[in-house]
Amino acid sequence: MRATDLSELAAFDAVARHRSFRRAGEERGVTASAISHAVSSLEARLGIRLLNRTTRSVSVTDAGAMLMARLSPAYADIGSALDSLNQFRDTPFGKVRINVPSSIASFVVGPVLKPLLVNNPSLQLEIVATDRLVDIVEEGFDAGIRLGESLRDGMTAVKIKTRLRFAVVGSPSYFRARPIPKSPHDLKHHTCLQNLYPSGARYAWSFAKGGKEVEFQPTGPLSLDDHALMLKAALDGIGLAYLWENYALRAISEGKLVRVLDAWCPPEDWIYLYYPARKYLSAGLRAVITALRA
Structure with missing residues (x-):
């Protein structure tokens, strides 16, 4: 041929x-x-x-x-x-394409990029960050990262060891006229920003403490699908925001935001890297998985 x-x-x-x-x-x-x-x-x-x-x-x-x-x-x-042929090289070779939600990309993938590339100089990474639900097979990705949603049949999922947590935050000006919530049930007396998936569907605020789980569905006047915008809205005193704590840590340390219900927000343990079960696991993808699980 x-x-x-x-x-x-x-x-x-x-x-x-x-x-x-x-x-x-x-x-x-x-x-x-x-x-x-x-x-x-x-x-x-x-x-x-x-x-x-x-x-x-x-x-x-x-x-x-x-x-x-x-x-x-x-x-x-x-x-x-x-x-x-990678067994005859010192490090993995070739390109690995990964899809990851943009809301957590910098926190999950960001910390491993430099050491991964330094230790594997022949590796080429292509990271596409989007909160859109992606079919990794159809769009040519080697693997994807998801926040625990159910995966289609034929996928292998590997849990990523990360310490991501959600946080509920509000500005000092917001709390000047309102009491600090002591439990998730108190949130019904507060103005809470609504969280959106890119599809437009709303998702509940999830809490857990002492084996008890609580879900709260906000009904506030503002709905957002971007955590940076949620942070800005909380800083402006519009209402309480439920977002990845990494976005808010600096503002909390500077006293610009007040964190509440901290004990009800345990670390998440449902972030996975997934790939087609029938796909051969290349040396490059194995190196990525090892870095993300470390």
């Missing part, structure tokens, strides 16, 4: 997985037009249409699905074979 044949097959495989010429081009490091040309050339030589294209979407034909089903394990075997 010619090198051009392999390149065209790889281009088709990338488009079929991503359902996008642009994303396939980004993965392959070429332009979307180059990917389109490669796939068209492959289809012309085979005499079969592999992809249906419209101005808005890309879908796989029956013939394309059959070819993809045979190509995917073959490319996995090739990747595994190439990765096995």
